[in-house]
Amino acid sequence: RKEVEQDPGPFNVPEGATVAFNCTYSNSASQSFFWYRQDCRKEPKLLMSVYSSGNEDGRFTAQLNRASQYISLLIRDSKLSDSATYLCVVNDAGNNRKLIWGLGTSLAVNP
């Protein structure tokens, strides 16, 4: 089993749709969780950290389920500019100084 697994997609959705991505991680001792977005041929950019209580930033909501070891990202009212690859990232429980990256989920928002 991969340490961080994501559905690669692609997800194709119309503008205004709500879309959700899930990510599972293998080590229950992991403590830090993030979502990054990466545009084609660009660097990853931090979208949001994921907290135990869940957190929201505008149209984006992140949830953490420690019991099931998964993280979710919900995007409401999708915009064309949301088209990107979304990367799930978890800290390495054996070494907090390292991050473990998922391969990403591709999202295309269509007009």
Next chain:
Amino acid sequence: NAGVTQTPKFQVLKTGQSMTLQCAQDMNHEYMSWYRQDPGMGLRLIHYSVGAGITDQGEVPNGYNVSRSTTEDFPLRLLSAAPSQTSVYFCASSRTGQYGYTFGSGTRLTVV
């Protein structure tokens, strides 16, 4: 603020050549890392540093050296380039590893 600055943006090397990828950050971040990104492989950690004078290996360190003489700079040296090192290289920094990383814009390296 410039954030994380990587140079060069593009480079073509011949097999066996050496070169240094430069990375500088102006955010006074202690943590810095080098990643490579290949299709289907995701981001893989090459080397990282948690402060000046402290470096450690990531999951794919072979063929690469790093040093961290200052907080700001974290160069990555390719010792003897091989075609397998053709990749996109990203440098990233963080205040601490728990606050997420800021990435540079990347170096696209081709080894022929």
